[in-house]
Amino acid sequence: MRIVILGLSITSSWGNGHATTYRGLVRELTASGHDVLFLERDQPWYAENRDMPQPPFGETQLYRSVAQMKRSFGTRIANADCVIVGSYVTEGIAIGEWVTQHAEGVTAFYDIDTPVTLRNLRSGECDYLSPGLLGRFSLYLSFTGGPTLRKIEREYGSPRARALYCSVDPELYFPRRVPQKWMLGYLGTYSDDRQPKIDRLLLEPAQQSATSRFVVAGPQYPDSIRWPKNVERIMHLEPKKHRAFYTAQRFTLNVTRADMIRAGYSPSVRLFEAAACGTPIITDEWPGLSEFFKPGEEILIASTTEDVLEILRDMPEGAARAMGARARERVLAEHTAAHRAAELETLIEECRCEHSRSICVTKE
Numbered sequence: 001m002r003i004v005i006l007g008l009s010i011t012s013s014w015g016n017g018h019a020t021t022y023r024g025l026v027r028e029l030t031a032s033g034h035d036v037l038f039l040e041r042d043q044p045w046y047a048e049n050r051d052m053p054q055p056p057f058g059e060t061q062l063y064r065s066v067a068q069m070k071r072s073f074g075t076r077i078a079n080a081d082c083v084i085v086g087s088y089v090t091e092g093i094a095i096g097e098w099v100t101q102h103a104e105g106v107t108a109f110y111d112i113d114t115p116v117t118l119r120n121l122r123s124g125e126c127d128y129l130s131p132g133l134l135g136r137f138s139l140y141l142s143f144t145g146g147p148t149l150r151k152i153e154r155e156y157g158s159p160r161a162r163a164l165y166c167s168v169d170p171e172l173y174f175p176r177r178v179p180q181k182w183m184l185g186y187l188g189t190y191s192d193d194r195q196p197k198i199d200r201l202l203l204e205p206a207q208q209s210a211t212s213r214f215v216v217a218g219p220q221y222p223d224s225i226r227w228p229k230n231v232e233r234i235m236h237l238e239p240k241k242h243r244a245f246y247t248a249q250r251f252t253l254n255v256t257r258a259d260m261i262r263a264g265y266s267p268s269v270r271l272f273e274a275a276a277c278g279t280p281i282i283t284d285e286w287p288g289l290s291e292f293f294k295p296g297e298e299i300l301i302a303s304t305t306e307d308v309l310e311i312l313r314d315m316p317e318g319a320a321r322a323m324g325a326r327a328r329e330r331v332l333a334e335h336t337a338a339h340r341a342a343e344l345e346t347l348i349e350e351c352r353c354e355h356s357r358s359i360c361v362t363k364e
Contacts, residue, residue, distance in 0.1 A: 003029060006039045006069075006076050006095060007086035007110070014049035015189055015219050017166070017269050018086065018112055020239055024337030025344070027057040032341060037080075039063055039073060039145060040159050041090045051238040054106065066091050070098065082348045083107040084141070087113045087272045092128025098359035100136040106351040109137045110164065114231040115259035115266060116151075120198055132157055133300035138351045139342070146265030146288050162347055166269035167340040168276045170332055173243050175278035175324075180247035183212035185254065185283070185311055187237060187270055190220040191260040197284055202253055204305040205312065206231050212312070250320065251300075251312065265286040272335045275299075276326035280320045282311060292335070298327040 005022065022038065029036050036058035039048075054060065063069040065197045077083055083103040085096050087110065109129065112118050120126035121134075134140065134159030139293055144147060145163030150319050152161040186202055188194065198216070206214040206228045216227075217234035227233060237245055252274045260266035264287025271292070274281050282317040283289070293299040300323070301317075302308045 001036075001081040001345075002035045002076070002079065002105075002340055003082045003084070003348075004037045004039065004080045005084045005086065005110075006086045006089055006099075006111075007084075008057055009040055009046045010038050011040060011050045011053050011062075012046035014046060014338065016082070016088075016184055018088070019052070020269055021112060021166050023052065023055060023057075023098040023239075024077055024085075024167055025340055026055065028337045028341035030057045031343070032345070037061065037073070037076060039069060043090065043338045047298075049153070049236075051170070051240070053309040058332060063287050066094055066098075068096070072194075074102070078104055079271060080105050082108060084108045084110050085137075086110045087117055087128055088100075088342040089128050092098075093133060096129065096133045096137070102131070106138045106348050107136075108139040108141050109134065110141040112166075113256075113264040114142045114148060118263075120260055121156075129344070139347060141347070144260070144263050144266040145291075146257050146263070148265065160347075160351065163265070164340060164343060164347070165267060165335065166287050167335050167337045168269070168272035168331060169227045169337050170276055172239070173246070173273050173276035175328065176243070176247045178244070178247050180214045180250050181208065182215045182232070182250070184251045184253055184308070185217070185245065185249040186256065187242070187245060190222070194255045195225075197255045198253075200305055201255065201282070201284070201308050203228060203231060205308045208305070208309060208314065215245075216247070242273055243277055246274045249279055251282050252279045253308075254281055256286050261286045265291065267292050267335075270290050271299075272331050278314075278321070278324040278328045280324040281327060282308060293327055293330060298323060300332055309359050323332075334343055 001320040007022050008018040008021050009023040026038055027035050038060045042061050042062040042064050082105050083099050085099055122132055140152055140158040141159040142166040152158045213230050215232040217237040219236050254271050282302050285301045297302050
């Protein structure tokens with residue numbers, strides 16, 4: 001198939017989780033023989049922080065404006081078997097309206113930020129998707145599954161809303177025995193709604209564990225945060241360093257944004273990355289978690305400082321490693337980039353078959 005993806009970024013992972021998802025997806029689609037063109041808006045923020053300026057899979061092209069994108073790639077978009085527009089794309093509404101009018105193949109919206117998108121649609125503050133446009137895409141692909149998918153079909157008129165969760169690349173994320181550097185670590189960009197849990201589940205345990213080392217990696221944390229002396233700060237960690245980061249931790253922490261908790265069924269890519277590395281995970285609780293990992297067997301749930309301290313203090317090393325190994329087995333069986341590429345192929349084919357039947361019925 002000829003597939004065109006217009007996404008936030010594939011060249012830069014700075015301050016976003018989109019790049020990692022797109023890299024794995026494009027690589028696996030290309031490996032399966034598909035012709036994939038990724039179009040990225042050339043913006044200063046990402047231009048200054050490109051950790052993969054020329055992806056070695058598919059074809060990546062930058063464009064400076066919607067008008068230039070239409071001139072340079074309009075024919076390829078019109079003739080593609082599938083055109084995917086991602087969330088948070090600059091001028092996404094204008095692009096989506098043009099794509100759904102001119103693309104002859106399947107059109108899809110890939111929402112890597114589903115709960116945030118729906119909240120902003122309700123408030124009228126979404127600048128990359130509108131309620132009317134949502135229903136014009138042949139397919140709505142979502143990082144969030146569960147009841148939210150039916151809601152999207154019912155309330156916004158999507159003809160087909162399906163989960164296409166985040167994933168992990170097992171060639172990049174795998175266990176490695178290295179000296180333990182940190183007792184507990186966290187990787188994620190700062191957000192107001194997550195910080196209270198990071199305080200409770202990492203910073204407070206660190207204050208009460210003065211002889212152990214902890215770490216928080218990610219950009220945009222305000223200067224007002226008081227970091228305990230035994231908490232190391234890493235401003236930005238590019239994907240090629242994630243495996244070393246996870247494997248140097250005894251446990252890693254996952255904290256979920258409030259919108260994702262309300263929607264449920266919204267696993268973070270960090271969950272799959274850490275699990276693929278065999279690192280035991282401590283997470284907050286959210287609806288649908290058990291669909292991805294078995295609590296107590298493949299993942300640990302904590303809600304208080306005392307929960308975390310008990311895990312760090314009482315869980316034997318062998319039991320922790322065994323839990324990490326079980327989580328890795330689960331991810332390799334269900335949540336790799338190859339799984340997502342195969343799922344996307346199936347969904348596109350379903351839409352194409354449905355479109356063909358509609359044409360036949362119309363002609364009759």
